[in-house]
Amino acid sequence: MRRIICSFAFRFCISSVPNQSHIPLYSESRDGKSAGYVSVILRDSRRQKTIFVLGSLALRSGVLPWDMSSSVAPNQHPNRLIAALPLGMQHAFVSKMELVLLRKQQIIYEQGEPITHIYFPCSAVISLMMMMENGSGVEVATIGNDGFLGVPRYFGEGFAFARGIVQIPGESRRMRSDLFVQELEGNENLRERLRRYAGAQLAQLARTAGCNRLHAAEQRCARWLLMVHDRTDAKEFPLTKEMLADMLGVSRTSASLVLQSLEQQAMVRVTRGKITILDRGRLRSAACECYQIGKETVDRLLS
Ligand SMILES: [Zn+2]
Secondary structure, three states: OHHHHHOOEEEOOOOOOOOOEEEEEEEEOOOOOOEEEEEEEEOOHHHHOOEEEOOOOEEOOOOOOOOOOOOOOHHHOOOHHHHOOOHHHHHHHHOOOEEEEEOOOOEEEOOOOEOOEEEEEOOOEEEEEEEOOOOOEEEEEEEOOOOOEOHHHHOOOOEOOOEEEEEEOEEEEEEEHHHHHHHHHOOHHHHHHHHHHHHHHHHHHHHHHHHHHHOOHHHHHHHHHHHHHHHHOOOEEEOOHHHHHHHHOOOHHHHHHHHHHHHHOOOEEEEOOEEEEOOHHHHHHHOOOHHHHHHHHHHHHHO
């Protein structure tokens, strides 16, 4: 255990963290196979520049329980679906899940493959990509801390209708599919909560089908950036023109032109492998109507 800890390169994700806040810190081994988690509280960090580690460090192949520190309120769970559950139900539900760290471009499951686990992203963002036989594809849904991956299982279907691929790396809860089905069968309240999100995802799929056909790549790119910002609360995240081209279903040249245009209008800054949102207001103006309609739908169904 000690050797593992020493070999860890900690990646602190503490930008924009207010004082007196609980935050998760992640660590990942150099081989990318193991991961750890520390719960901390920042206490008046601007003055004292001190981080107090309250939680204990647990290492187990990226899997560990949520309640590492009793001072972290369960109803502040980063996944909004889980956070919306009544407290007692939330504890019981989370206790049957693992915490995993998802890597950038990790394929959760392929189109047509069995859905082995249901994922409830916390800080990760996952794309559902509709893939064609020639290898081309386009994003049809974006799933972050507002939802869960594996909606077909909710409807009794055991196979994925689209590829699930991680766009923004981060943390997620996951539950085995068979356990998930058992939970649904025995819990009407949970079933109702998840039904609302399943409805929201169907609405997103329909909206995206129209958006992909009728709206310009630049509008769709602005929409996607805003959706990721909503789900991560991060202004900077990894993005390459290859990733963007795949998501928008356009050529790399077109993706590059879109990024150039947004950058020239001072909405974003693009650096090597990263994009930073500079002006969210202007980005909203550049996005198609699908962003606002989609956001209102999710907020209504999750309220
Ligand atoms: Zn649109």
